[in-house]
Amino acid sequence: MIPTMKQILLLKQLITLYLIIPADGDEQQSTNNWKGVFSISSYTQYFNVDTDVVLNRLISSLYPISGDFFSKIDANPDLYGLVWISTTLVFAIASLGNCATYLMHRRSDHSTSWTFDVSYLNVAACSIYGYVLIVPLAYYFLLQYLGSNASLIRFWCLWGYSLFIFILSSFLLVIPFEFLRWTIILLGGGASASFVALNLRSYINESEITIVVISAFVLQMGLAIFIKMWFFA
């Protein structure tokens, strides 16, 4: 089978990604100073944010309908949010999940003793880090293949900030009422998923890839339901 031009291009970009992270789609970034994979100073351009900027972006991630996240981060996307929001979420769901099982145990039966389950940390770390690193990467390659320009750093930034709602809802999920938990997780998951989907749609701006937008929505809801079922059962 002879590979098409698009496939050759995709392959070339895969190889390029293995060597360096591409800075942007096709526009020349004036502050792009890449000094190699192992030099810290080449990554500082992605952490060039102040406290108030980060807080502003966090607050805007709570409003799913506005759809202007990409215009906010366009000049200065950051990976600080990605790293620390996902890390906080890992700790939050691991510890609060244990709290939740403790409270359920207190309410129901006292025959078995409750022990702290350390494997929650492992599962949480693998699932959250895996999701937030791989899903934007997959969407980046998908959109490149479909022809529209996408920026990997901005996708990572978007998905990273979209997890903030889960941190807040995981505090509420400790309440040991099953119906309330399902309500909370569906609302929180819906908010986060629509945040991702609406911003993605406003960024891509083409009409034939609504399936991409819908799949992003479904994936985020899937993550929410997974969190509820594994950690807060």
Add this chain to the structure above:
Amino acid sequence: MSHSDTIPLHSTSQSDIDEIENLINSNPSSVLPARPPSPPRASIPISSAPIPPPAFIPSNLPAPTNPKTAPVPSVSSAAPKPPLPPRPSGPGGNISASGFGSPPNTLTEPVWDTVKRDLSRIVSNLKLVVFPNPFREDPGKALRDWDLWGPFFFIVFLGLTLSWSASVKKSEVFAVAFALLAAGAVILTLNVLLLGGHIIFFQSLSLLGYCLFPLDIGALICMLKDNVLVKVVVVAVTLAWSSWAAYPFMSSAVNPRRKALALYPVLLMYVSVGFLIIAID
């Protein structure tokens, strides 16, 4: 070696002996010793007489017919002495350990001296970091003589204490605690560097390790006393103490507008460790 004559070389050893005999017979004054001269070594003087050069002098050899036994008398006097590394300065002079400067003494000192020196350094660093002292605000002075033994000991101690306290999955608890603390210290340092701050990598690792000392005490108390309320209070107090110890160093390393961004992960790590201490029973 070069041949002035044209004796052809044979491939058997007998031919080599013949060759040597031919050389001896042709030019007796330039016989080389059978044992190649050793590289110049500092030789410890064994007598007050002037010391000959360390290379073997051919004139010391007896009759050349038994070349192998000749160098033995000269060698045996030097062999029992401990070998010293080769020095470019030649013979003469009393070469003792002080010729290298003070560090070689640490090789020959008793083990207890080394351990005592390291322990005293750990204690002094601990006093600088964790307890109030006038140099706290200045990161350059705060931990000038950093070391990694202290942090290593504190991290392992915390992991062991948590592992002892746990009733199930002890090894997994230790692994999680150790990985969390060790990787956490590295990641926190990288975070400050990425935010454009100025710290020295290993000094920061050392400092974050020393700041775990209050949490170590808290974990020890929680292991001994199993009441939930006591645990919460103890962990809260030691957590505040650890954060207070780490605060000046971290906050002075970055731009003031990004201070919270650098401090929040420190707080996150200590809170998660504190939570582990409370929850593991």
